[in-house]
Amino acid sequence: MFDNLSDRLESVFKRLKGYGRLSEDNIQEGLREVRLALLEADVNFRVVKDFVARVRERAVGREVMESLTPAQQVVKIVHDELVALLGGRNRQLDLSGRQPAVLLLVGLQGSGKTTTAAKLARWLLSKGRAPYLVPADVYRPAAVEQLRVLGERIGVPVHPTDTSRPPVETAREAVARAGLQGLDTVIVDTAGRLHVDEALMGELRDLKARLEPQEILLVADAMTGQDAVNIAGKFDADLSLTGVILTKVEGDARGGAALSIQAVTGTPIKFVGVGEKLDQLEPFHPERIADRILGM
Amino acid sequence: LGRKEIDPGLLDELEEILVTADMGVATVGKVLEELRIQVKRRELADAGALRERLQDRIRALLPPPGPGPAWAPAPFVVLVVGVNGVGKTTTIAKIARRLQAEGKKVLLVAADTFRAAAAEQLETWGRRLDVPVVRHAAGADPAAVVYDGLEAAIHRGADVVLVDTAGRLHTKTNLMEELKKLRRVIRKKVPEGPHEVFLVLDATTGQNAVSQARLFREAVDVTGIVLTKLDGTAKGGIVVAVSDEMGIPIRYIGIGEGMDDLRPFDPDAFVSALFEREGAA
Numbered sequence: 001m002f003d004n005l006s007d008r009l010e011s012v013f014k015r016l017k018g019y020g021r022l023s024e025d026n027i028q029e030g031l032r033e034v035r036l037a038l039l040e041a042d043v044n045f046r047v048v049k050d051f052v053a054r055v056r057e058r059a060v061g062r063e064v065m066e067s068l069t070p071a072q073q074v075v076k077i078v079h080d081e082l083v084a085l086l087g088g089r090n091r092q093l094d095l096s097g098r099q100p101a102v103l104l105l106v107g108l109q110g111s112g113k114t115t116t117a118a119k120l121a122r123w124l125l126s127k128g129r130a131p132y133l134v135p136a137d138v139y140r141p142a143a144v145e146q147l148r149v150l151g152e153r154i155g156v157p158v159h160p161t162d163t164s165r166p167p168v169e170t171a172r173e174a175v176a177r178a179g180l181q182g183l184d185t186v187i188v189d190t191a192g193r194l195h196v197d198e199a200l201m202g203e204l205r206d207l208k209a210r211l212e213p214q215e216i217l218l219v220a221d222a223m224t225g226q227d228a229v230n231i232a233g234k235f236d237a238d239l240s241l242t243g244v245i246l247t248k249v250e251g252d253a254r255g256g257a258a259l260s261i262q263a264v265t266g267t268p269i270k271f272v273g274v275g276e277k278l279d280q281l282e283p284f285h286p287e288r289i290a291d292r293i294l295g296m
Numbered sequence: 297l298g299r300k301e302i303d304p305g306l307l308d309e310l311e312e313i314l315v316t317a318d319m320g321v322a323t324v325g326k327v328l329e330e331l332r333i334q335v336k337r338r339e340l341a342d343a344g345a346l347r348e349r350l351q352d353r354i355r356a357l358l359p360p361p362g363p364g365p366a367w368a369p370a371p372f373v374v375l376v377v378g379v380n381g382v383g384k385t386t387t388i389a390k391i392a393r394r395l396q397a398e399g400k401k402v403l404l405v406a407a408d409t410f411r412a413a414a415a416e417q418l419e420t421w422g423r424r425l426d427v428p429v430v431r432h433a434a435g436a437d438p439a440a441v442v443y444d445g446l447e448a449a450i451h452r453g454a455d456v457v458l459v460d461t462a463g464r465l466h467t468k469t470n471l472m473e474e475l476k477k478l479r480r481v482i483r484k485k486v487p488e489g490p491h492e493v494f495l496v497l498d499a500t501t502g503q504n505a506v507s508q509a510r511l512f513r514e515a516v517d518v519t520g521i522v523l524t525k526l527d528g529t530a531k532g533g534i535v536v537a538v539s540d541e542m543g544i545p546i547r548y549i550g551i552g553e554g555m556d557d558l559r560p561f562d563p564d565a566f567v568s569a570l571f572e573r574e575g576a577a
């Protein structure tokens with residue numbers, strides 16, 4: 001992820017550095033190319049507009065243009081703005097408060113929720129927690145079976161969900177059962193749904209109200225295009241997300257969705273999925289990513 | 297004559313609409329370039345004419361659908377490929393449903409032996425549709441499943457065989473090699489197969505779909521595209537860029553999770569939807 005964006009930005013900066021002193025025209029031209037690079041990386045149109053405007057405002061001042069290393073200054077401004085856009089620093093899961101703690105995974109169809117539920121369970125297990133996996137997808141064929149198989153693979157118990165019953169009831173029972181069995185972290189895997197599906201979004205609002213989860217995590221595909229802002233914006237508006245998990249980042253996605261989602265929701269990306277296997281989940285570090293994007 | 301002058305801001309607005317529909321800045325730039333000149337020369341009467349010209353230009357980038365799959369001779373073998381989670385398995389169920397309605401005998405092959413419960417998912421669809429599913433145990437060699445599937449199809453006199461494959465990122469060369477192997481196995485049993493290779497693309501995908509199409513085409517000669525999840529707010533504009541570069545016909549669109557939520561691709565409807573703003577409906 002981000003390799004292509006990184007290459008593009010690097011060539012823009014190289015050109016800027018070649019000028020020595022920067023005229024306002026040089027900076028405008030550079031920013032035009034930054035804009036194109038970001039758009040080609042799937043960063044949302046509006047997000048790019050704001051981003052470029054912010055960088056321009058800071059770059060077209062005396063300080064930069066009269067400095068001895070103006071291009072470096074511009075690179076630094078872009079870097080700072082990227083780090084800010086990516087949420088600043090790594091944020092961990094916050095599982096404090098009432099136990100068992102509850103994590104709710106939500107997102108569009110096929111984004112990677114079920115796989116990520118199992119990955120998180122494995123990760124939490126390695127941190128000394130006692131997870132319980134709860135299939136709350138009663139719609140997709142074999143969704144419960146999928147999570148059951150994954151749970152078995154990592155030795156984490158999976159709630160025996162009855163798909164003929166409402167997911168909210170199932171999830172409440174599961175939390176109670178986890179408490180009785182001394183399990184301290186309940187991971188609820190929900191069905192994929194469109195953000196514009198009011199009935200199913202209502203089901204999630206219900207789950208939130210009844211379970212009071214510590215974490216509501218949007219699982220989003222790194223290859224998502226311009227619509228990422230609408231999707232994340234709506235999930236956040238309805239549920240007040242506490243974090244985002246970006247999946248399938250090991251491919252050649254240009255990663256704009258990451259920047260867009262963060263910009264629109266202000267919700268930190270907490271993990272990234274880097275493969276289909278259950279150990280392929282990594283904490284997300286904005287500053288490292290910004291460094292990588294800028295080839296630093 | 298009461299014609300509205302073309303506001304110079306209109307072109308920027310159209311650029312935003314199309315980029316936001318995931319058509320990609322390069323493709324959008326290309327279709328708008330000529331129009332910018334025409335606007336400057338006042339060759340376009342009004343905003344309406346501009347829009348119409350623009351839609352024509354986009355439609356021209358989409359390959360003509362042609363006659364579509366022949367679904368014969370039997371067994372007509374279709375390989376369905378794509379990255380993870382785009383909707384391959386569900387699309388197979390939907391296509392099976394359509395073919396069934398046309399009186400065809402369909403057989404499904406669960407060659408995704410990797411993802412947890414992938415075969416169970418396809419089996420569930422098979423039960424709902426009353427269509428046979430050939431599967432092996434989890435972790436089995438997908439090539440062996442395909443081989444058995446074709447054997448069963450020949451024995452039972454199936455008209456169409458739909459082969460479901462595991463989702464894989466196009467950048468994983470070993471997994472792309474595995475697809476080539478599946479194709480070789482198909483040819484052992486049905487020499488002129490696979491008759492169609494459908495690449496499933498998710499409408500919410502951005503510029504990455506171009507890379508997906510390139511690498512899947514390179515590996516297995518994709519013959520058609522299915523664009524899923526158009527029931528959301530994403531417009532799927534990236535298929536315009538894909539078509540422009542590769543000329544692969546778009547066969548179907550997916551508009552929901554149910555077995556009836558598949559439609560033949562309609563270029564006119566697709567292009568006009570690119571311009572529809574959300575919240576209008």
Ligand SMILES: Nc1nc2c(ncn2[C@@H]2O[C@H](COP(=O)(O)OP(=O)(O)OP(=O)(O)O)[C@@H](O)[C@H]2O)c(=O)[nH]1
Pocket residue numbers: 107108109110111112113114115116137140143190191192193247248249250272273274275276280380381411463465
């Ligand atoms: N390459 C890659 N594939 C992933 C990753 N995470 C999940 N997947 C794959 O993406 C596909 C969809 O994953 P699921 O976990 O079933 O997605 P989901 O969101 O639960 O899907 P629905 O329940 O149908 O909405 C599967 O093929 C997974 O193996 C990842 O980080 N990298």
Ligand SMILES: Nc1nc2c(ncn2[C@@H]2O[C@H](COP(=O)(O)OP(=O)(O)OP(=O)(O)O)[C@@H](O)[C@H]2O)c(=O)[nH]1
Pocket residue numbers: 109110140192194378379380381382383384385386387408411414461462463464524525526527528549550551552553557
């Ligand atoms: N809204 C909507 N959802 C769809 C559509 N097509 C498939 N889905 C959903 O997308 C999710 C993934 O679909 P699958 O058919 O399992 O996708 P896949 O490509 O086989 O996934 P893997 O085998 O894991 O790579 C499921 O929840 C489907 O119900 C569609 O056209 N619209």
Ligand SMILES: [K+]
Pocket residue numbers: 525526527528529530531
């Ligand atoms: K749509």
Ligand SMILES: [Mg+2]
Pocket residue numbers: 113114115137140143189190191192
């Ligand atoms: Mg799932």
Ligand SMILES: [Mg+2]
Pocket residue numbers: 384385386408414460461462463
């Ligand atoms: Mg599948």
